[in-house]
Amino acid sequence: MRADARENRARVLTVARELFAERGLDVPMAAIARRAGVGVATLYRRFPTKESLVMEAFTEQFAHCQAVVDEALADPDPWRGFRTVIEKVCLLQASDRGFTAAFVAGFPDLHSELRERSWHGFAALVQRAKDSGQLRADFSPHDLTLVLMANGGLAGAPVAASQRLVAYLLEAFRTGTDELPPPVPLSLDLVLRQPDRV
Amino acid sequence: MRADARENRARVLTVARELFAERGLDVPMAAIARRAGVGVATLYRRFPTKESLVMEAFTEQFAHCQAVVDEALADPDPWRGFRTVIEKVCLLQASDRGFTAAFVAGFPDLHSELRERSWHGFAALVQRAKDSGQLRADFSPHDLTLVLMANGGLAGAPVAASQRLVAYLLEAFRTGTDELPPPVPLSLDLVLRQPDRV
DNA sequence: AGTCAAGTGGACGGGGGTCTCCACTTGTCA
DNA sequence: TGACAAGTGGAGACCCCCGTCCACTTGACT
Numbered sequence: 001m002r003a004d005a006r007e008n009r010a011r012v013l014t015v016a017r018e019l020f021a022e023r024g025l026d027v028p029m030a031a032i033a034r035r036a037g038v039g040v041a042t043l044y045r046r047f048p049t050k051e052s053l054v055m056e057a058f059t060e061q062f063a064h065c066q067a068v069v070d071e072a073l074a075d076p077d078p079w080r081g082f083r084t085v086i087e088k089v090c091l092l093q094a095s096d097r098g099f100t101a102a103f104v105a106g107f108p109d110l111h112s113e114l115r116e117r118s119w120h121g122f123a124a125l126v127q128r129a130k131d132s133g134q135l136r137a138d139f140s141p142h143d144l145t146l147v148l149m150a151n152g153g154l155a156g157a158p159v160a161a162s163q164r165l166v167a168y169l170l171e172a173f174r175t176g177t178d179e180l181p182p183p184v185p186l187s188l189d190l191v192l193r194q195p196d197r198v
Numbered sequence: 199m200r201a202d203a204r205e206n207r208a209r210v211l212t213v214a215r216e217l218f219a220e221r222g223l224d225v226p227m228a229a230i231a232r233r234a235g236v237g238v239a240t241l242y243r244r245f246p247t248k249e250s251l252v253m254e255a256f257t258e259q260f261a262h263c264q265a266v267v268d269e270a271l272a273d274p275d276p277w278r279g280f281r282t283v284i285e286k287v288c289l290l291q292a293s294d295r296g297f298t299a300a301f302v303a304g305f306p307d308l309h310s311e312l313r314e315r316s317w318h319g320f321a322a323l324v325q326r327a328k329d330s331g332q333l334r335a336d337f338s339p340h341d342l343t344l345v346l347m348a349n350g351g352l353a354g355a356p357v358a359a360s361q362r363l364v365a366y367l368l369e370a371f372r373t374g375t376d377e378l379p380p381p382v383p384l385s386l387d388l389v390l391r392q393p394d395r396v
Numbered sequence: 397a398g399t400c401a402a403g404t405g406g407a408c409g410g411g412g413g414t415c416t417c418c419a420c421t422t423g424t425c426a
Numbered sequence: 427t428g429a430c431a432a433g434t435g436g437a438g439a440c441c442c443c444c445g446t447c448c449a450c451t452t453g454a455c456t
Contacts, residue, residue: 002453023263039405044445054313092438140381140425143362146352153351154344164341165348183338200423203433229414237435242415 009046012036016057020098021110024155025054025105051105058102066114069121079134083126083170086144087163090151094162100152139173207244209277214255222289222353223252223303235347249303256300264312265288277332280323281368284342285361288349292360298350337371 001009015036019027029050033040047053068088072081093099122144128137147169154162164183199207213234217225227248231238245251266286270279291297320342327333345367352360362381 002402004453008403023212026443029445030443033405040445041406042404043449048445050444138381142381143366146359146363148354149351149359150348150426151351153347153349157347161344161347165344166369168344169366172366183336183340199430202423206433227415228413231435238415239417239435240433243433246415248414353420 008036008038008042012038012043012046012053013057016053020054020057020102021096022095023134025101029053054098054105058099061092061096061099061102062114064092065117066121068196069118069125072125077083078125078128078132081175082129082135082173085122086147086170087166090147090162090166093148093151094154094157094159097155100148100155103148134175135173136175143167143173204237206234206240210236210241210244210251211255214251218252218255218300219294221323222295223299227251252296252300252303256297259290259294259300260298260312262321263289264316267316269360270323271319274322276326276330277372280327280333280371282370283320284322285364286343288345288360288364289357291346292352292355292357295353298346298353303345332373333371334373342370 012032019032019035029043031038032053033043036043040054047056068085072085073083074176075081093103118143123135123141126135126141130137130139147166151162151165152170154165208304210230214230217230218391227241228238230251231241234241241251243256266283270283273279273282291301321339324333324337324339328335328337343366348367349360349363352363359378
C-alpha cells in the first residue's frame, strides 16, 4: 500500500469516528469524504461498503467493551465489578452517538465470537454479584440489553443524563441506597436530531 | 365538505394511526395512501404536510396523556397517582411506535399549552408524592423526560420489556421494594428496524 | 528521469422519500 | 337532469442517499 494511501485511509477512519460519534451512523459518506479531504471513490476503495467502514471504525470500541468485562471479572468485589461494567459501557454509549447503532448492527454477524465471550463474562459477573448478595436475585443477564436499549434512548442528551439514569437503575438492581447525581433538565429538541442508522 | 371526502379523510387518519403505531413515523405517505385506498394527492389535499398528518393523528394520544395526569391528581394516594402516570404513559409509548417521535416532534411548537398544563400537573404530583414520603426527595420532575427517553429506546421491543424497565425505575424512585415482572429475552435485531422520524 | 500500477476525484445511475400539477371523475344542489 | 365546484389519482419534479465508473494524477522503483 502506498504511503499517501495509508495516510488517507487513517484520516478517513479518524474522521468517520468523529462524525459517527457526533451525528450518528446516518452521516452521509460524502460528508465523511469531504471532511477527510478525499473523494467518495477513495472511501469506497478502502471500505467496499458503508457497513464495513462502520465496523472498522468501531472495532476498538468493541474491544474496549471486552476489556471492561475482563477487568470487572478480575475485580475482587463482585458488586463493584458489576456496577463498573454497566457504568462504563453506558458511558461509552452516551458519549458516542453511533456506538449503539454500530453495536447492534454488528451483532448478528460479525464479532459474534467477541460477543459470546463478553456475554459469558457478564453472566459470570452477574452470578458472582448475586452470590455475594449484593445484586437482587431476580436480575437477569438479559437486563443488560434492557439497560443498553434504554440508555440508547438518551442518545444526543448530555452524558449527565445517562449517568443519572444508570444511577437510578443500579439503585434498583442493588439492595441498598445511594445518592443520585443531580437531575439534568433535558431540552426536548435534543431528541429531534435524526436517529442513528447504518 | 363533501360526504365522500369526509369519509376518506377519516379513513386516512385511521390508517395513518395504525401504520405509525406499527412501523413508526417514517412510513412513506404513499404507503398510507395505498392502504387507505386513495391517491397521494388526496392525502396532501387534507394534510398539507406530513407533519400536519402526524400531529392530527396523535392529537387524541396527547389528550389521553393529559387525562392520565388529571386522573392521577384526583387519586387520593399520592404514590399510586405518580406511579400510574409513569406506567400508563410508558405503556402508551411502548405500544405505539410513532408516539414518542410525534410527542417530541410536536413539543416545541404545537400543543405547548397542553404541554404546560400536563407539566404543571405532573410537578404537583411529584410534590405530593414527596410530601407523603413515598417518593425520594431528590427526584426531579425532569426525570420524567429521562424516563420517557429511556423508555423510547425500547421502541420495537415487546411491551413486557418496557414494563420491566418501568418497574425497575419505579423501584429506584420509591423507598421500599416490590417484585419485578419476569425478565424478557430481547433479541437484538429488534433494534435493527429503521428508527422513528417525522 | 521514465514507467506504470496504485491511487484519486467528480460525474453519474438507481432507488426511495416528500410534495405538486393537471386532466379527469363525482357528489350535490337547483 | 344538468352544471360545476369539490374531489381525485397518478405522473413526475426535486432532493438526498449509496455505491460505481472512468479519465486523470502521483508515488515508488528501476
